[in-house]
Amino acid sequence: MITLLLFVGLGVGLLLLLFLLARRAPSVEGSARGLVEAQRALHTLQLGLLPEEVVERIFASDDLRFVEANAPLPVRNFFLCDRKKIALAWTSRVRNQVLRLKEYHFRRSRFYSQLSFSTEASLAISFAALLLQCRLLQLLLTLGGPYAAPRVVTRTVGAATRICEVSAKSLAFLTPARAHTFGDESPEDHAAAL
């Protein structure tokens, strides 16, 4: 029975992949749009679309304490609902940055003949772990409300820390000259490059 399930699962999995391939929109090879979008998103991130004070405010419990102490229950419920929406929007934004970074990396690395399979594999795992954590964060924010976030975010940070552990070896070689960010390139450079 296990053998049967394994083979049927394999067949169904392949058919699902083919379904995705059939539904895949034909992307224009060499289109600058994806890379320009990725680069713009990274600029936005680095220039502070997620500034510390905003993040602190989203997950701060001071506001909740103030509302609990001074406002009636309907107002408190409205406040929690609103804050939850904001927290979810924030998480969704972080996830989008990770997705764009991933797209940026893999759309470029595919051209490297000297590409290292192990480096690519570890980066793919790191991206997948971070995206999964973001999804988990979204799920727990939905279920537990906005103030479940600090604990959940700590778990997300744990995953991100593991990413850094994986990359520790390579980061040792990162010299200041090389440590420029993706944001160094302008969207026009990308458009011209492509």
Next chain:
Amino acid sequence: MPTLILSSAGLLLESLILFRGLRNRILSKYPLFYAYIFCVLLLDISSYGVYGMSPGTYRNWYWATQIIILLVGYGVILEIVHKALSPYAGADRVAAVFVAGIFGLVFLFVIYKSLVAPNWSPATTYYELERDLRAVQAIVLASILGVIFGYGISIGRNLKGIILGYGLYIGSSIISLALRAYGGTSFHATWRLIQPYAFLVSLCVWATAMWSWQENPVPRMPDRFESDYESFALRTRALLGSLRSYLERTARP
């Protein structure tokens, strides 16, 4: 009667695909795919002869042809890899590692089982043998699709059609062969129904996709392209690090 209609439709579509390939000169672009179609057509026609002359030997003949077609099918997979990934040196390298790894694992598994259990055989029936070989094809094709999706590789209509048609046949074959191997003769009638219909659907996909030549999208290398892969990978890692710092800040409230 339905079997005759099905077989005739199959022969017609195989001939049509070859005819269009010759006429539009797509044949030279995908030689292994057309070799596969030619092989299927040839064996289908010869099967009629064998069945007419000696129905008793037909069963063995059928399975022999199935194994030949299956092995020629590996050429189609090689062609898919070559056509889809050759302009992308990095992605091609990843796919090569995947494919070599899969074949290496299968080989090691067979060696290990043969040593541990001397009476062990990879397959005791033709159904099991074909199922296992199709499963290896499915894993290889799924890995290639994973590379295509992961690296955002664009493929043209012809190649997409080849992948869809062949993948569809492999997927449905695995499911029906696994059920046939598990259910025995009670599932034989269903298996005999699924297999030819699935192949007919694949032929329809191929006939549509290969009707005319469409070049695969040609990638353009970014101008500002670092020659060193490691430094590029390091930049990605550095950016992942900066993302981490944002997340760390969120943990403080």
